[in-house]
Amino acid sequence: MRPFTVGDLQELLGERKGPCISVFLPTHRRADGATEDRLRFKNIVDEVKRKLEAVINPRAVPRLVEPFAPYLGSEFWRDSLDGLAVFAAPGFLRHWRVAMELPERVIVSDTFHVRPLIRYLQSERRWCVLSLTAGAASFFEGTPSGLSAKDVEGMPGTPEEADIAGHEKPGLSSHSAGGGRRVFHASGEPRSAREDVARWFRAVDQAICAQLRDEHSPLVLAGAARLQSAYRAVSRYSYIAPEGVEGNFGRAKPDAIHERAAPIADAALKASESQAVEEYQRLNGAQRSSDDLEIVAAAAVAGRVRRLLIARGRIVRGVFDRVTGEVRKRAAREDAFGDDVLDDLAGAVLARGGEVLVVERQRMPTKSPVAAVLRW
Numbered sequence: 001m002r003p004f005t006v007g008d009l010q011e012l013l014g015e016r017k018g019p020c021i022s023v024f025l026p027t028h029r030r031a032d033g034a035t036e037d038r039l040r041f042k043n044i045v046d047e048v049k050r051k052l053e054a055v056i057n058p059r060a061v062p063r064l065v066e067p068f069a070p071y072l073g074s075e076f077w078r079d080s081l082d083g084l085a086v087f088a089a090p091g092f093l094r095h096w097r098v099a100m101e102l103p104e105r106v107i108v109s110d111t112f113h114v115r116p117l118i119r120y121l122q123s124e125r126r127w128c129v130l131s132l133t134a135g136a137a138s139f140f141e142g143t144p145s146g147l148s149a150k151d152v153e154g155m156p157g158t159p160e161e162a163d164i165a166g167h168e169k170p171g172l173s174s175h176s177a178g179g180g181r182r183v184f185h186a187s188g189e190p191r192s193a194r195e196d197v198a199r200w201f202r203a204v205d206q207a208i209c210a211q212l213r214d215e216h217s218p219l220v221l222a223g224a225a226r227l228q229s230a231y232r233a234v235s236r237y238s239y240i241a242p243e244g245v246e247g248n249f250g251r252a253k254p255d256a257i258h259e260r261a262a263p264i265a266d267a268a269l270k271a272s273e274s275q276a277v278e279e280y281q282r283l284n285g286a287q288r289s290s291d292d293l294e295i296v297a298a299a300a301v302a303g304r305v306r307r308l309l310i311a312r313g314r315i316v317r318g319v320f321d322r323v324t325g326e327v328r329k330r331a332a333r334e335d336a337f338g339d340d341v342l343d344d345l346a347g348a349v350l351a352r353g354g355e356v357l358v359v360e361r362q363r364m365p366t367k368s369p370v371a372a373v374l375r376w
Contacts, residue, residue, distance in 0.1 A: 003141045003150045004085070004096040004117055006214040010351050012087060012094075012112045013322075019056060019064070021048055021088040022113040024102040027080040034077035037084075041071055044106055051108040067093045081148055083120075087112050099143045115340075118347040121356070127265035129257060130208065132223035132231060133250040135159065137204050139211075140254060142220075142265055147254035155207035159196060162203045197227075198234050205235045212237065214353045218268035220261045222249050241268040276307055276357055280365045280373055288376075291368035293341070294327055299374055300348040301325035307355045307373040310342055314361070314369035320344035342369060 023044055027037045045068050052061045067088050070076060083102030086095040089112075100120050107113040120126075129140040129147060136158055140147040156162035208219070219237055221228045221244035228244045245260045283289040290296050297320060299305050318329040318341045325348070327341055346356045365371055 003211075004098055004120065005211060006121060006350050006353070008094070008096070009114060009117065009121060009347065010214075012114050012117075013347070013351050016092060017090050018110045019052065019089065019108050020110060020112045021052075021064070021086075022105070022107045022109070023048065023084075023086040023088075024105040024116050025084045025086075026101045026104060027077075027082060027084050027097070029081060031078070034074065034080065037080060038072065038074060038077050040104070041084075044104075045072070047106045048108065051106065055108060064088070064090070071095070082145070083116075085117055099141060099145060099148050114347060115343045118343050118350065121346075121350055127218045127220065127261075127269065128212070129220045129222055129245075129261050129265075130204070130231070131249045131252075131257060132201075132221065132227040133248060134224075134227070136250060137200075139208065140257065142258060142261060144262070147258040147261075149254065152207050152211045154210065156200060156203050159200045162200045194230070197230055201231045202234045205231070205237060209237050214350070215239075216272070216355045218265050218272070220244060220264050220268075222247070222257055222261060224248065239268075239272075241265060243267075273357055273359055273363065276309060276355075276373075277359070277363060277365050279307070280309065280371050283373060284365070287374075289371065289373050291366040291371045293345075293368065293370055296370050296372040297327050297341075297345055297348075298325035299372065300345055300352070300354075303352040303354075304374050304376060305349045305352070305354045305372045306375045307357070308346065308349045309357050309359050309364060309371040310346060311361045311364045311369045312358050314342065316341040316369060320348070322348060345370070 025037065025041060025044060028034070045065060048068070049061055049065055052064055056064075068086070071086065079097070081097040081099050083098045083100050084095065085098065085102060087093070096117070098117070098120050102116050105113070105116070127142045129142055131138040131140070137155070138157065139150050139152045139155065141150050212219075216239055218239050218241045220241045221231060223244070223246070225246050228246070232240060241264050243264050245257065245264065247260075249257050280289050290299070293316065296305065296308070300308070301322065301324065316327075316329065318327055320327055320341045322344070329341070349356050
């Protein structure tokens with residue numbers, strides 16, 4: 001299952017025919033929690049039916065809930081993470097497993113409810129790992145709790161998949177890795193072999209750049225120093241961590257990679273946060289930054305916000321107009337449901353290719369809950 005990205009958020013925010021069904025469920029990574037998760041999801045589908053029957057002709061309900069059938073089987077729940085999000089509408093069905101606990105929630109509306117996943121994208125703690133060996137490349141998504149292997153669409157996991165090492169070239173050494181697979185070595189061969197590796201890595205990088213389009217997550221490289229160097233030489237991704245994890249992780253468990261990669265990712269995240277705060281301070285007063293919520297909101301829907309800093313834990317109750325950017329504040333209510341303007345503001349910035357960082361309050365460059373760097 002590929003990770004949820006800003007591109008996915010943009011797709012969910014697009015116009016489509018309703019009713020739009022949004023389902024969120026906290027799930028268990030443990031195998032013994034699969035049965036409980038499946039039964040809870042079955043109850044959620046029953047709730048979806050009741051909500052649909054309240055707004056549309058009941059005879060149309062079975063057709064709209066039919067796409068949920070594959071999620072009711074036990075096999076679907078074997079590889080759960082911490083949360084599951086499912087979105088369904090006429091002719092549309094998507095689901096994502098995420099490494100963050102999501103609130104149990106069912107919403108039937110004219111548009112998809114994406115706020116829980118906006119919070120997921122907001123988190124400055126998300127990062128990625130690319131593990132490189134002489135014959136394989138693997139991609140992981142990292143959080144403080146661990147690494148999760150993720151499929152990247154179009155990424156060639158081996159040189160053979162990239163169609164650049166289908167046969168052994170002069171001077172290119174290889175050995176069998178079992179299962180009929182050949183492993184090609186990336187160093188010490190003639191230039192033609194190095195070129196093959198470079199072509200493979202360019203194909204890997206192209207897929208990763210497409211996957212992380214509009215993302216700003218640090219990417220930690222894990223592998224032999226020569227492979228890391230070869231990848232950096234061809235990569236176009238702007239957020240590769242300066243330091244990598246050296247070693248052979250072809251057969252390593254994700255926990256072993258996480259233990260060594262997490263400090264590097266954490267350092268990269270803190271450096272990015274410091275740079276963002278310094279940039280805001282440098283541009284302050286030059287009409288290229290603002291901490292006025294109304295100004296920032298209007299700039300966000302116009303696509304003018306390049307980077308948005310949000311104070312961790314701050315909440316602004318109210319309604320954010322996705323079209324005009326108007327903010328109508330409400331009195332704070334502990335039982336308020338889904339009305340934090342800052343979440344919707346972050347979604348507007350992310351959907352337009354901007355960057356969102358959640359910053360500890362004491363590190364914010366202003367007393368306002370928001371600080372924005374503008375594109376123009």
